[in-house]
Amino acid sequence: MSLLSTLLLLFRSCSAEEFKSDGDESGSGGRLHFLAVGDWGGTDFFPYYTEGQVETADGMAKVSAEKGSEFVLALGDNFYQTGLMDDAFAQMRFDETFEKVYHHDDLQMPW
Numbered sequence: 001m002s003l004l005s006t007l008l009l010l011f012r013s014c015s016a017e018e019f020k021s022d023g024d025e026s027g028s029g030g031r032l033h034f035l036a037v038g039d040w041g042g043t044d045f046f047p048y049y050t051e052g053q054v055e056t057a058d059g060m061a062k063v064s065a066e067k068g069s070e071f072v073l074a075l076g077d078n079f080y081q082t083g084l085m086d087d088a089f090a091q092m093r094f095d096e097t098f099e100k101v102y103h104h105d106d107l108q109m110p111w
Contacts, residue, residue: 033067035060035107038075042097049097061104071110 037060041053063069078098 033069034071034073035064035069036073036075039077040074040098041101042078042093047096048093049101053097053101057101057104057107060102061106064104064106064109069106069109072107074111 037056040056041050042048043050060072
């Protein structure tokens with residue numbers, strides 16, 4: 001995995017006790033596994049994604065398969081300039097920089 005991939009990929013395992021409210025005894029004492037990624041990449045020119053982004057997605061899928069991640073926390077800073085517009089070009093960019101990169105079965109969970 002490249003340095004960029006390592007920096008962009010964050011795996012965190014937290015005790016359910018850390019998330020319990022004061023006085024809430026319903027926690028299972030289990031662990032919560034999730035992935036977190038921000039500024040996931042992309043360029044202004046075709047193919048609109050980077051090799052580092054692909055490596056990061058591959059690493060995320062591997063960690064998710066090993067640890068049983070339950071969701072991905074998307075931290076933002078993902079779309080620049082005009083954001084996601086409701087037009088064909090914006091949809092194509094989203095498909096190229098997100099859908100085609102984070103396609104792994106082990107990443108098909110809530111984001």
